[in-house]
Amino acid sequence: MKNETVISIKNIGKKYNITHQQGGYVALRDVLTNILKSPFAFLKQKTKEVAGIAKKEEFWALRDINFEVKKGEVIGIIGRNGAGKSTLLKILSQITPPTEGEIKINGRVGSLLEVGTGFHPELSGRENIFLNGAILGMTKKEIASKFDEIVAFSGIEKFLDTPVKRYSSGMHVRLAFSVAAHMDPDILIIDEVLAVGDAEFQKKCLGKMDEITKKEGRTIIFVSHNMEAIKKLCSRCIVLNKGEKVFESDTEKALIAYSNIQNDGKLITNKGIFNKNRRGSGALSFTNIEILDTNNKDRNIFNVGETVKFKMSYEIYDDMQGLYVFISLNSSKTKELLTSVKHEIKKGDVKKNESGSVVIEVELNSICPGEYTLYFWLGDDDATGQSGPINYDVVDGMIGPLIVKPADEKGEATAGYFTLKSKIEILK
């Protein structure tokens, strides 16, 4: 029962013709005048279209999406803006049809792409509960039987007969979410709805959603930019990027994959920016940092015993003395520094407008499997001595993290930060 597949998505793709999307709306007037002005050009275009040789700018918002959802699962869909998350949800909720592929869904689907869809400002809270409920697919009987619960959850009892247009935006959202939270489909599709409301209400919503899945065994597909919410609710995640599924696994790994997409493993020069993760004097700067394996391939997941290469490029904007690079591996949980390497790049004069690249190889021999946040530092002589003008640049936690997996050797460390060579002898 638990392993029953409720949604199976096969080769789903959605194509948009960009020409159709241009310029707000098309006026019939313009179309007609165009035809009258140049009837031959129009005919030519039409024949081309019919013959299928017309050049159309096509855009695949989604392509070759395949995955299955089992009963009772909570699946997160994450990706950057424009990755195709909302399009996927719209296809799943039948708002727009796919261009290709097929989806099979077993059970009643409720979709919540927006809270308060169809709320009418002139109608009272009470009336809107019924209207919104009906739009979300509830029957009048269902709404009536849950009415008190909905009102209690929203906490707007006093304003039940006030037109919704006089509600504060917070009340509006609370009422809307309460209605949505009380529909009970077998499969619930939710888009970024928790981004609204205050922290306390968000917590209440998350709790409610947790309850829905845990107690009642509902299946949920959840899109959010709120990684905390994803972490809390979802057991499995699908990472979309530019319309394609790039990753599918349990939430923890998917979030890492997602953070890699975000940074692309590449850095942009930002001279002298003193933000939280990028501290520097502006006199020099990392221009690129890549994590590579021994085959020079981009990757951030390594096994114990493998060698990781950090390739760093830099630029110098001011004259200085000496140039050093320092990398540390920090605990991703406590942020405490666990181990570090430091190398000298250059002794003596370092001139303005110099630039270069270095590679540091690190053998991951005695490290415990786990997740490590990376800290990169580049600076001059004085900076290390903590005297005089300090020239340095720091890239803290923007790349990676570095993930080290067990090599499946006997006696490997399973806890702690480093591993010791050991062997076992069984006596009798």
Add this chain to the structure above:
Amino acid sequence: MATSAQTTVIRPKKTLSLQDFKEIWSHRELLYFFTWRDFKVRYKQTFIGVAWALFQPIMSMVVFSLFFGKLAGVPSDGVPYPIFVYVGLLFWQFFSDALNDTSNSLISNQSIVTKVYFPRLILPISTVATKLVDFGIAAVILIGLMFYYHFVPSLEGLFLLPLLLIITFASALGGGLFLASINVRYRDVRYILPYFIQLLLFVTPVIYSASIAGKYSWVLAFNPMSGVIQSARAAFLHTAPINWLLITISLVASIMILVVGTIVFKKTERFFADII
């Protein structure tokens, strides 16, 4: 198997099928709620409330009676002009309001169309249904006028009423579906439409009698509203014997309009959310 009653398959192409009608049936409560909403909202903040539904036809009746009945002396098949024109206006208002609002029904519910799935046909149908309620309210005046002028509808005529309403409903819905589909793509349609509807008023025997067209009056039969209004006058005011052939032609014409409208609507329906 607890809740495996429903299996949905989402595929690229979708054409009109029996499934659509089943779906509309299963969403009938939503149909009711949309109608209820439109009606409620319209009368919520207007000072004179429901009386508003009466105001429009009465004012039109007064103005038309004065200018066409009194001053221009338009013949009215031997019945007092006010009640003659009111019967026409009653049905015409239902038709023209329904046609106009239906063609805007998708655009005015844009936020719902792009966020929730339900059979899109529900929106236009509920819009026409709202107008049917208005019709019911305005019909009260007709009853009053009939008392005042001492008209008694024939029994046959009372049976005819539902049929006339069905024809009006079907024509307005069919035309509205067609226009709504175009309206989603070409937004200027909504500006042309009121003018177009006004023209239609003059080719429909609302303010004049169909008899002025003489031997060409049969041409008017292809305009379903022409048949409806002529028949309504025959049934309530006994201007002529009820012409069943005329009604049949109107019914067939309205069904054709509805079928064409529905096909066009269903064909473009799947792109609504993308281009609206």
